[in-house]
Amino acid sequence: MSKDKKIFLRHTFNATPEELWDAWTDPNQFSKWFNPAPGYDLIVHEYDVREGGRIKFDMPQPNGDSNPQEGVFHVIKPYSEIVSGSPDKSFLIRITFEKTGNKTKMSVEVTGVPPEYHAGAIQGWNAGFNKLEKFLTIS
């Protein structure tokens, strides 16, 4: 896996690292915000928060797609770091929390191509992605 294929995102939250940690690791909380589709929650089937623990949830889309996702937790360091992704680590999301005063900076580092985009399940995504595939596939 190349180290170059990374996407970095960062956001500072008006919360403590503990509060953010709970939002990530409590499946009831996680289901409330992780689905980017506005107004839609996740349907969590498995969320075993420990290293090697399985993740399985649906990320329903407004167009009716259930958009099932699966993965594994690779690293769990309470209040500081979570690494999850595909079992073979070809796709990884690394989340880190850093306290800055009353706030917490959360960094997201994505390595590899997110599997949800292979499925093309996010609404409005398909057209763009199919076009991209055409460019990127050796025939």
Place this chain on the structure above:
Amino acid sequence: MNVNPEIKLDIFTVLADPTRRLILDALSEQQKSVNELTKIVQINQSGVSRHLRILQKIGLVTYIKEKQNHVYTLQSEPLVELDQWLEKYRKQWDLRFKKLEEHLKQQKGKNDVQR
């Protein structure tokens, strides 16, 4: 180089290689021949040709024959597509951040009521 037709080359893999990025940087200034590119990237010509073939397959460069030379030109369309792809992906995370912010606010409210 034999490119296995079974293997899909994606733009992420193609751009991950530093030599290929160097070639693209050089071509972004202006079109160049294989000889000129060989001088810039400082690897042997067959290596440069191999990278150029990969870049051509994915649509990032095209060439024309000028006298004895192949002159390569950058094609930015796949990069634009990649950029749009990344932009969409970032937007998904922005939406998550917004929902998470809202969620944290509600959690704080809940905790305050409990106290």
